[in-house]
Ligand SMILES: NC(=O)C1=CN([C@@H]2O[C@H](COP(=O)(O)OP(=O)(O)OC[C@H]3O[C@@H](n4cnc5c(N)ncnc54)[C@H](OP(=O)(O)O)[C@@H]3O)[C@@H](O)[C@H]2O)C=CC1
């Protein structure tokens with residue numbers, strides 16, 4: 280079942296025991312393997328070993344660390360097909376998307392390998408004679424991460440790469456539903472020369488147990504989390520005791536806005552990639568559509584024509600563009616939101632069938648009002664609820680009416696409107712005439728209850744560095 284070429288990527292697999300975790304393929308509900316779990320005392324031993332390893336690693340030069348990270352990148356790309364297959368088997372996304380994620384995940388290794396060479400300090404003009412002032416940047420120490428199932432590889436490398444590049448040790452907890460591809464990527468890190476004690480992935484049936492150890496351990500200096508706002512709140516509270524630095528990439532409720540002056544074909548292309556990629560299970564996915572009254576019917580017709588071309592099925596099969604969602608619970612929750620919207624007056628313009636297994640029918644809902652539950656909640660599924668608007672002012676109020684502030688998208692060709700709306704949207708990221716904004720070179724992160732901190736870009740490295748101020752006194756000249 281796990282037929283891949285490079286068998287070393289499966290070194291994490293064990294014969295089932297009472298301390299193992301079983302991994303299920305969401306496309307078939309079949310168990311595809313078992314991996315060992317780590318107890319609390321084993322995780323504490325891993326932290327102690329990471330502490331020792333980091334004392335050596337922090338003394339290496341950024342250039343030496345870059346050589347290893349670049350080798351790791353090359354190994355990931357050499358094993359792109361195998362890693363993608365593993366990801367599709369445990370997560371469900373179509374193989375082409377899995378391959379894309381492997382490349383996206385690997386891109387963080389190159390980016391941070393290069394960026395760490397530019398972790399510059401500063402000199403500061405002294406206000407007092409006989410002194411010189413400067414700053415340096417140093418690794419924060421042991422960094423930990425807890426990641427979700429929707430991007431099993433990229434969310435690990437987006438955090439591990441800056442940590443290792445900065446000179447930190449890294450301990451991650453992948454999602455229990457999708458640890459295989461992350462563990463395979465860790466195996467490639469060791470083959471590239473990353474010391475085993477420096478980079479470890481741990482799992483336990485109880486994610487909250489791992490979370491508590493990470494948050495409460497005094498030698499751990501950083502926690503980076505990607506996942507729901509609900510769990511982000513718990514982790515931030517738990518980190519308070521040790522005043523740990525945190526990065527939080529949490530839930531979103533992205534508006535996708537089309538003004539009357541938009542290029543509609545461009546908007547539909549952006550909507551398809553933003554809404555239906557990964558079966559809608561992306562924190563930056565368009566969650567709710569606001570379309571100007573004068574182009575509403577035209578937009579719906581064009582979008583329907585494109586959604587009708589999607590093919591739902593097992594992500595390993597040729598031609599499949601929408602895989603299963605992560606499990607049947609997720610499917611039921613999405614179908615509950617669709618039914619709730621219909622009960623509140625929405626119309627199913629396309630799709631809406633209840634499918635078997637963990638599959639969700641790509642759906643378009645019209646006659647949707649801003650106050651419906653489907654607009655207020657994160658759908659995390661291939662469903663596009665479409666609201667009409669007629670004034671820019673009303674639109675901005677509706678777009679910002681959420682506790683979330685991660686991604687937002689709008690389409691317009693009017694330069695005045697583009698600047699005004701881009702500035703008025705209360706979001707960490709704005710796609711303007713663009714539906715796919717993620718890249719390793721730009722700062723990814725939200726405002727409001729979508730989180731704290733940035734990943735990728737030059738800012739992503741600073742999350743793993745501490746700035747130290749040096750004051751040189753008693754100088755004669
Ligand atoms: N912003 C984003 O990128 C994401 C947003 N979400 C949103 O969250 C919803 C629920 O998805 P879900 O996967 O359950 O997201 P969660 O936030 O529950 O899970 C994300 C990660 O946190 C772990 N976790 C869960 N509870 C705790 C805890 N108390 N302490 C420490 N770690 C914990 C999970 O482990 P385990 O695998 O054991 O559950 C997983 O590794 C989605 O439907 C979506 O709306 C989900 C994923 C990503």
Ligand SMILES: O=C(O)CCCC(=O)O
Pocket residue numbers: 427429430434505506560561562563717718723
């Ligand atoms: O959904 C997420 O959990 C992260 C978004 C992936 C990306 O586009 O970078």
